[in-house]
Amino acid sequence: MALRSREIRLVRRPSGFPAPEDITLVETDVAEPRDGEVVVRNDLMSIDPYMRGRMNDVKSYLPPFQLDAAMEGHAIGRVVASRSAHVPIGTTVRHALGWRDYAVVPAKVVEAVDSSLAPESAFLSILGTTGFTAWVGLFEVAGLKAGETVFISAASGAVGSAAGQLAKLHGAARVVGSTGSDSKAEYLRTTLGFDDAFTYNSGDVEAKLRAAAPEGIDVYFDNVGGVQLEAALAVLKPFGRVAECGMISHYNEPAPGPRNMPLIVGKRLRLQGFIVLDHQKSYPAFLSEVAPALRDGRITDVQTIIDGLENAPQAFIDMLRGGGKHVGKVIVRIADASSAA
Ligand code: NDP
Numbered sequence: 001m002a003l004r005s006r007e008i009r010l011v012r013r014p015s016g017f018p019a020p021e022d023i024t025l026v027e028t029d030v031a032e033p034r035d036g037e038v039v040v041r042n043d044l045m046s047i048d049p050y051m052r053g054r055m056n057d058v059k060s061y062l063p064p065f066q067l068d069a070a071m072e073g074h075a076i077g078r079v080v081a082s083r084s085a086h087v088p089i090g091t092t093v094r095h096a097l098g099w100r101d102y103a104v105v106p107a108k109v110v111e112a113v114d115s116s117l118a119p120e121s122a123f124l125s126i127l128g129t130t131g132f133t134a135w136v137g138l139f140e141v142a143g144l145k146a147g148e149t150v151f152i153s154a155a156s157g158a159v160g161s162a163a164g165q166l167a168k169l170h171g172a173a174r175v176v177g178s179t180g181s182d183s184k185a186e187y188l189r190t191t192l193g194f195d196d197a198f199t200y201n202s203g204d205v206e207a208k209l210r211a212a213a214p215e216g217i218d219v220y221f222d223n224v225g226g227v228q229l230e231a232a233l234a235v236l237k238p239f240g241r242v243a244e245c246g247m248i249s250h251y252n253e254p255a256p257g258p259r260n261m262p263l264i265v266g267k268r269l270r271l272q273g274f275i276v277l278d279h280q281k282s283y284p285a286f287l288s289e290v291a292p293a294l295r296d297g298r299i300t301d302v303q304t305i306i307d308g309l310e311n312a313p314q315a316f317i318d319m320l321r322g323g324g325k326h327v328g329k330v331i332v333r334i335a336d337a338s339s340a341a
Pocket of ligand 1: 047048049050129130133154155156157158159160178179180181184200223224244245246247248249250274275276277319320321322323324326328329330
């Protein structure tokens, strides 16, 4: 077969925000698949905040990336060689070896993508882990109910934009989001149906949240931690719930923790962290609800597509920095799905 593949490797563990020099692109031979393996030509790959955590040499729920080895993450592509009777050549699959043109993957860990439901890219965003994370956090973790008020941080991002729309779809009375620029706040209000939205990077965040939710909030969907978590604790109603999805303000540099933690006691709040991987059994229920909503236009799959594997490191760095142009799920298009292998 003698395929060559470009792949992106971590060559230095970042201190603070990742720098372009921490990551490099190399060309290498694609290994011949062994029994039970398939070779996938990746078309699309996902850019995610958790990848920053995997750059650190620390034990977590996923292992650290190895130095001088290709990075990993969700990708979708087409099987171009197969030594598995179950996954024939031509199958479109999702798997966990992105950051490269070609991936050699055990057939038993690839998932066939049902492109009749939605375009393939949706399975990296609204119908993939991203949308599912929003759904799990809102309904399985925070128990959001119709008529309640929810605040979502990083609301114009991948999970946040899905969470706001899903909350509305489930009858939330008021959905408030925070984001990194005025234009993105406007986008949340006018295009995605948020009742209000504000910027987190200037002014008094707590005062902005209070103005946007004068009656208080029942649920906080936390993607950020730090200052925004402090503001949410102040504005949550008694017995309010917090879905601790992520804390991106802490991923690259130390960030202040909330100074008002005693409110958790006085207001009888419940904060629960979650990892979406623990909720896989609910994925079919999620898909059966959200795929029709996507098809009918009741929900929008918000994506920013970046062309070229070589541009993936910068896309990753930009996403972590915040305040940038990206909205929704950042996806890198590695190859044109319609082209030959
Ligand atoms: P996003 O698409 O939301 O991208 C991250 C966004 O975070 C940026 O676009 C930026 O938005 C915002 N941001 C960056 N730095 C800061 C900061 N210091 N303060 C406030 N906002 C900041 O990523 P995802 O939707 O993929 O992930 C959102 C969160 O969900 C992350 O914390 C992630 O770790 C978590 N997550 C958790 C999962 C789980 O199983 N628990 C699964 C998937 C994601 P802006 O441009 O508006 O500034």
